[in-house]
Amino acid sequence: MICHLPLGVFIEVCALKKDSMKKLLKGQPSLIIRNGEWDMKQMKNNHLDLEQVRTMLRKQGVFTLRKVRDLYLEPGGEISVKLHTETGSVTPDMLGLDSGDEPPSILVIEDGKIKEEELQSVKKSKEWLMKKLQK
Known part of the structure; x- marks a missing residue:
């Protein structure tokens, strides 16, 4: 006899039965x-x-x-x-x-690049930023 359970129900049952399956399926x-x-x-x-x-x-x-x-x-x-x-x-x-x-807070560095516009919006310079980073 072939059981026609929806895939979602099967996954839920597997996740409930085994902790390792739960981590894999649910994260x-x-x-x-x-x-x-x-x-x-x-x-x-x-x-x-x-x-x-x-x-x-x-x-x-x-x-x-x-x-x-x-x-x-x-x-x-x-x-x-x-x-x-x-x-x-x-x-x-x-x-x-x-x-x-x-x-x-303002994001002034993203992906390793200084965001000039953001620095200007808070009235700070690159020099100020470099001094802060060296602390």
Whole structure:
């Protein structure tokens, strides 16, 4: 007797029965940023560029990369973000004071190339950027 199950049902059953099949068929999260450090190999493996990640972060209300501790790309294409904990000095926010808004981060280097227009938009020079990179 031949069973005529749709392929999708067959795949789901296989994924439920065996963990190794589940990883193969459903995928697993990729750690794109670990402890604030970018994993460029994972970016390349997942066909991501920095601007795509920044866009996804902004959609989650994160406007500066410095706040991101860990970033996972989930199998469905969504991201999960763990922010750095606020430790150390007392901040105005902790005291209930208005601290002013922090401007969103600007991408000034992409694929190893300096983006002149972005530097000009924040009134910075190439020399300023080179000094910052050498720190």
